[in-house]
Amino acid sequence: MATNDRFSDLLWMPHCQHKVSKIWDSPTNCINIRLHRVGIPYHSLCQTALENLGFFQIARMKEINIDKYSISALVERWRPETNTFHLPVGEMTITLQDVSCLWGLPIHGRPITGQADGSWVDMIERLLGIPMEEQHMKQKKRKKEDDMTMVSYSRYSISLSKLRDRFRVMPKNATEREINWYTRALVLDIIGSMVFTDTSGDGVPAMYLQFMVNLSEQTEYNWGAAALSMLYRQLSIASEKERAEISRPLLLLQLWSWSRLPLGRPVKAMKITKEREEEDEQEELDYCPVFGAKWCLSHEFRAPHNAGTEYYRSQIDLIREGVIVWQ
Numbered sequence: 001m002a003t004n005d006r007f008s009d010l011l012w013m014p015h016c017q018h019k020v021s022k023i024w025d026s027p028t029n030c031i032n033i034r035l036h037r038v039g040i041p042y043h044s045l046c047q048t049a050l051e052n053l054g055f056f057q058i059a060r061m062k063e064i065n066i067d068k069y070s071i072s073a074l075v076e077r078w079r080p081e082t083n084t085f086h087l088p089v090g091e092m093t094i095t096l097q098d099v100s101c102l103w104g105l106p107i108h109g110r111p112i113t114g115q116a117d118g119s120w121v122d123m124i125e126r127l128l129g130i131p132m133e134e135q136h137m138k139q140k141k142r143k144k145e146d147d148m149t150m151v152s153y154s155r156y157s158i159s160l161s162k163l164r165d166r167f168r169v170m171p172k173n174a175t176e177r178e179i180n181w182y183t184r185a186l187v188l189d190i191i192g193s194m195v196f197t198d199t200s201g202d203g204v205p206a207m208y209l210q211f212m213v214n215l216s217e218q219t220e221y222n223w224g225a226a227a228l229s230m231l232y233r234q235l236s237i238a239s240e241k242e243r244a245e246i247s248r249p250l251l252l253l254q255l256w257s258w259s260r261l262p263l264g265r266p267v268k269a270m271k272i273t274k275e276r277e278e279e280d281e282q283e284e285l286d287y288c289p290v291f292g293a294k295w296c297l298s299h300e301f302r303a304p305h306n307a308g309t310e311y312y313r314s315q316i317d318l319i320r321e322g323v324i325v326w327q
Contacts, residue, residue, distance in 0.1 A: 121135065158188065195248075
């Protein structure tokens, strides 16, 4: 089978083209991860609209740090032919059930498809309340042959930094329209920072607004399947030998790893301030969080966080020898 083009490579990848073949040459090699933070805070006035969109649970989750070495070790175990991790105990993979349990995204409904390009000025003004003269699109910087940097602006990708600046605070005595604007901006920030983030982390396609037109009724879009397929593709691309970085829904991969594998898994911190304990208890009373939220509380790590790729490789081998048991 020819392996010259990307399509064939992802169907069948020889060992010499897989990232695992670099371990002997660079045992401490680690893939770079691209993870970005959501800058627009959750507000209780958005709860109903977020529930209708299917983003309520993920919007309530606190930020966590990604362990790039554990992610790198998982990438080395990923096989694009089967979309599974090849571990000493067998094959494992992330499923739609995992997406639902860890993030709470809907896994039923219509696919996320639609127009991907074009002028989005009118829709941005109508659904986000941003006039045309105040709209900021993502910058694109390219180096020309004479080493001069050329700056252009995307026609369809919104600048996340400018969006966060505009929607950093919910207006006082906000109207229903302002609440809907804020909700859409929050969901765009989540999509651009956590779910479908790019390497720059400062852009989100305006095309996603077409799935947020009606916030008063529950929508039927399969965001979970879109996130999972994006993660599959990113893992397959990152497993190529010369790939140096990975982006997209890495938080989902980290939560899945802690939930399914006894590797680098944190434990609940024993010493928690009384104020923080009361805060956590109140949050549990306010809503019923998904399983992934348990990893977003106060935690400590048995092993040093970001302990190193070699550490996680050795831990995976210990599973086979029975030294580490499944929990």
